Structures are given as C-alpha cells and as structure tokens.
Amino acid sequence: MGPTTNMAEANVASVPDGTKDYAPLRSAKQDRHDLRKPHITDLPITRSNWYKHVNWLNTYFIIIVPLMGMVGAYFTPLQLKTAIFAFLYYFNSGLGITAGYHRLWSHTSYKATLPLKIWLAAMGSAAVEGSARWWSRGHRAHHRYTDTEKDPYSVRKGLLYSHIGWMVMKQNPKRVGRTDISDLNDDPVVVWQHKNYLKCVIIMALVVPTLVCGLGWGDWRGGFVYGGILRIFVVQQATFCVNSLAHWLGEQPFDDRNSPRDHVVTALVTLGEGYHNFHHEFPSDYRNAIQWWQYDPTKWTIWLWKQIGLAYDLKEFRQNEIEKGRVQQLQKKLDQKRAQLDWGTPLDQLPVVSWDDYVAEAKNGRALVAVTGVIHDVTDFIKDHPGGKALISSAIGKDATAIFNGGVYLHSNAAHNLLSTMRVGVLRGGCEVEIWKRAQMEKKDVTYVNDSAGQRIIRAGDQVTRIVQPIASADAA
Template identity: 35%
Template sequence: MPPQGAERDSFVLFESDAKDPDVITHMAPQAEKRQTQIVWRNVAIFTYLHLGFLYGAYLMLTTVMWKTRLFCLILYVCSGLGITAGAHRLWAHKSYKAKLPLRIILTLFNTLAFQDAVVDWARDHRMHHKYSETDADPHNATRGFFFSHVGWLLVRKHPQIKAKGHTIDMSDLRADPVLRFQKKYYMYLMPLICFIMPSVVPALWGETVWNGYFTCAVFRYVAVLNGTWLVNSWAHLWGDKPYDRHINPVETKVVSVAAIGEGFHNYHHTFPWDYKAAELGNYTFNITKFFIDTMATIGWAYDLKTVSTDVIQKRITRTGDGSHPVWGWGDKNIPEEDKKVTTVINPEKEE
C-alpha cells in the first residue's frame, strides 16, 4: 500500500486504478483492431532525424574532437535528467519536491531533451499509468514493440486518448510559474536550447558548426529519444517481474543504462511514488538517483518518497514472479512448502 495520503498529495496514478469502473470499460487483453492513420509529416521528420543520427555516429567515431565527444555525452546526461529527474519523477509522479533553482535547471534540461513541454509530457505519462496497456495509453505496448517504441508518434492518436485526457488532473503543474513559462515560450526556447546551442558551442574549441550540429544536436537528441522510448517498449515486453507478475512492465538493466535509471520498470509501476524508480540505489544503473541525492545534499531537493523494505517484501511474496534475488523462489531461507503455496497462480486448476 502507498504511504498514507500519497495518492492525494503526490498525484500518483496506480495500476490499481484499472479496477475503477471508468477504466475497466476500456480494458482489453489486446489493442482494438482499427485502421491507423499515418501522419506522414512525422514519418518524414523522424526518418531525417535517424539518418542524421547515423551520420552523427559516423562523425563521432571519425572526425570530431574529443572535447566535442565529451560535450555530447554531457548533453546526453543533462537531456536525460530533464526527462527522468524532471518530467518523470518530479513532475509526473511528485516523488520528491524541488526548490526554484532546481526546477529552473530541470526545465532547461527538459527543453534540451525536446520531448514536449513538461505539462504535456507529464499528462501523457499520467495517462500511461492510469490506463496502462489499454487504448487510452498513448504508447500501448500490447500493440507491439514498434508501436510502443516510436509508432505511436507516427499515427493519429486513438480516440480513447482524447476522450480520457480530460480526466487527468494537471492543475498542480499548471500552477507552477516555471512550467507555465516553458509552455508559453516552448516553440522559441526549444530550437535555441536543443539544436542551436549544441551546434554552436563546440565552435569555441575549434569544432565546425556542421560537426556540432550532427553530433551534439541531432545524434545526441535521437539517442536520448530512443533511450526514453526503450522504457515504453522493451521495458514493457521482455524481462523479469519480481514485484508484480500481473502487469506488463519488467526489470531490465540494459534499458536502465540507456535511460539513466528508468529500466527497473516492474518496480516503478508497482511503486510509482518512489523517487528512485527502483528498489535499490545502485548509481551505476541509476544516474538519476545520484543526481537527486546530490541535489538533496545541497538542499535543493527534499521530501524524497521511498517504500519500506517490509512493504516491498510483502508485495514480492504476494504478487512477484519469483525472480527477486533475495525474496524470490531461489531464496534458500524460504521453506519448500511455502514456495509451493506461493507459486500457485490458479489453485482451482491444481489436482
């Protein structure tokens, strides 16, 4: 169970919301069969970007200066934090609070990432949690890897997304003056911060603007996009489910590396209010946690929400798939008779 008042205070949306009558009407094991409408403009844009990504990768391996490579890596991490520490953990889930300087920094990082303004990103993500794997989920993984990875951005949205969008309370984010400023001037700020600045800054140490554009702007931007998309696709399809075997999200360290800490997805969908988005705090696979902890040390982040070990253990033994390294079925401290009882999913089918 979430901490008392967490659902009200943190605007967290839980998988259990799917039990609500309003949601269950649209729940289905597979996506509705309907003719998709391709948005060819988006297809052209993403095709260009991914071709630019390949060319940028070539430049990264051949001609660009080491300072440019380092700058590109720094921008990758900053862009990622704008999504993970900002739009996701701070604003979509309210898993911690941030003082004004940190909110401004994360808003700049988020604009650098160019995945829509925070208010829009958080709305879609709250939709994803409340209506997970239904037609009202923007990147419904039951429609396959390609759709949940990028295809959802290449077609018209399902009518259920628009129908249910108004049910998501966004008043908390719209009340933030920093986010209102970003939303109002997004189409001016985004090109400047995401593409122009990364292209021009490398010229300070003698790099060409051409190289800066295709590496620090396009290559970096598309790499961060795909890192984020892997959370929607891979982390909903292939991996273990140590916390809740009844939902699609899984645990995958590969995605955690690409998305700087967002691959522990079975845990996150089970306990979405935890600022770590993972049970453990291994900085190797969770750079975002390191960043938030650092901000907490200097007082810019506070009220970090976590889940007690006792609650996690009880949830694992009740709904996990047995893959947990400590409390899974491989734990020698669990008696054999308890394993037999716990692993029975459909007792009525047992002989």
C-alpha cells in the first residue's frame, strides 16, 4: 500500500457521510474489545486458538440450546393444543422480525402506532435475534455494503457463513460498515427494548409460552420445549435463510450486480421475505412481493394493520420505476446473449471493392454474391441452399438484390441473418451501404442503436440486405 492509497483513504475518511461508529446503549463493560488492539479475527484460525474465534454466547443460544430442546422433545409428548399454540407463536414472533425489525425499523417502509410498536418489539424479543436496534444497524450495513467485506453476513464468504457462521464466529467490529441509526436512537420503544433486552427475551421467548400452555391446558413442559426452545430455533433458522438462501437461490429480475435473488421457496420459509432481488432494489417498499399471487404474508399483515388503524404511511415505489428496472435487466440479459452470437463482420470493417474486381473474383472461382451493395462469399453454402444450387449459382458475380428480395423469392429474416455471416466486402460506387457508412461517419440520419456493450442492435427485419417492399396502392384511374 503506497502513499497514494493512504491519501485516497484519508480523503474518503474526511468526507462526512452522516454515520457514526456503533455505540452500545447498555453498560460499556459489554464492549470489552479495545479497538486500538489487534482483534482475534486478524489472526488465522489454528488448533491452539480456534476456540477464541468462536462467539460462545451466540453458539450456546443458537446451537447448544436447540440441541437440548431436541433431547427434551424426545421425552415430552407433543399435545395438539401445544402444537397449534407453538405455530401461532412462531408466526407472530416471525412477524416481529419481518414486519418489525426488518420492514418497520430497518427500512422505515411504513409507520406504526405505539401499541403496534410495543407488540412488534415484544414479538421480536421472542425470536431471540438481538434487539431491534442491534439487528437494524447490522441490516442497514448489509444493504449499504452488500457482498463486500463490510457486509456483516456477506454470502461471498460462503453460504454457511451467511446463514449462521457470522453469528457463531466472532466479527471484527472495525470491519463492519457504519450506518446511520439516529432515528432508532430517537425511538423510545427501540431504546427501551435494547436496554432491557435480556429481560424481554426471558419473558417473551420462554416464560410466556410456558405459562400459556401450562395455565391453559397443563402442558408446562411442552410449552417450554415446543413453544419456547424449538420454536425459537425454527424462527431463527427461517430468518437466517434471508441472509443465505435469498442470496443464493432464484432469479434476478431487477439487477444482477449483487447476489440477492427472488424465489418462492425462500418466500415460503421466511414469511414472504424471499423476493429479495426486488427488496434490495426497492428497500423502502413495504412489500417484498408485488404480484397478488406471490406469497408475502408480512405484506398482507401490514396492509391489514393499516385497515384497522395500527399502521399508516405504507410506502410503495412507483410502478413506472419498478418496470424500468425490470426492462433494464431484461435488456442487459439480451445484450449478453446478443454478444455471444455471430452477426457477421461489421459493415464499417469490411474492405471497399470495385465492381470490376468483384466480378473478376467471382470468375476466378469464388462464389461471390452482391446484395444491396454488400459482397457475400456463399461458396460453402451453395450445396446447402434450400432453393437448390441452380438458383444461387445464377446470382454469382451479379447484383442479386432484386432476386433475394422478392424477384425470385422473398427471403426470410433468418435468411438475411445467415447471409450477414458471409460478408466479405462492400461495393464501391455510391451503393446503399457505402452511403450508410458515410452517414455513420458524419453522424447524419443514423437510425441504428447500440446495446450496452456498444454493439449495433439488429432487430428482426433490420438487416442491411433487406429491402422494404413498397405498399400496394390502387392503379391510376
């Protein structure tokens, strides 16, 4: 790294971007790492230090506790009422993440009344995925630095890392991108939940389901195991799929520069968060799925909340902007496909040949045919000509424009495309192609367009060898 690089970094650092380093609101003792000292992630993982790279607290809650729950489930019969409650509580705690942490607080895609905020914060706590402030800060960094080193759960580091590795392995706080969370710091519900997060988790994730099942129908242990531990595990794994599966499986109808993708399977797993390519392009839209038939229960729930007065100011991107993104991506794919095809030597790269030289070459054994001023070598094609050898042979060394464009046969678009791959020269003498080349050089009356790679777009019926047929009209009286 040279002085130029250091100077560039200094210039970038001097430009204010409205963000600040993440500052915990709870006791400073929880932030034990001194940023001035090397972080454990700066060292390679070895047999002697591997355990130092593991975030044991997260590992305990994400892996060890669910394993304990599975063992407990072996000795705990699942009652129907408990199963129904566990599913309903799973759905609501999932909404706490998708509708609350994600669409409300991370992207402010709609506004919620105080009762709804409190409910979403409570349900988010029941999912045990961190506070709304911590979760939203990381997610904003993910959007701002998608697929880069500053992305907290970049899929470029591996599918398993983006799914769970980033949680169970320690992260260097200096490498996580900065984001603006001043609005979250001004939200009393977010701040209260953040400061009292551990209490919220214990009550909402474990105590509430145990009490409901225990007081409701006497299934205390089932409420703790199924409504508590195993439900938490399912909610967490479903949410983690947004970080992993949604960046790996599916299509990219709006932009393919980054990894987010759309797929119905991911949507089914994540309560509608599976249309991730759309979401990354239009993050402030309260919807993930924009078609009525696409699965997005989070969108439907937010819309329902609006109808009953709990939510308002639902944001939607204009359909015109959405369609522009879709069309641009389609065009990009077309351009990529077009670049793989042989469209023949561009006209401006062909040599200009006199008529006499053209005729002489044709008499010397080369099967040359001129159509609208472009010379084509059809030597290898004569035997494959669908119209027979005699017809194509009769045009060698001649101007076959009329023959090719309806005089003998009005050739198809495919025939014009195939003929373009046989170009070898342009006739001198004011022919149409030479005039076209001159107009191109002078930028006069240029009607063609180029694709994103700078290549001329040849649409159906646009080959230079095609002569537009005159419109039939009535005879003079």
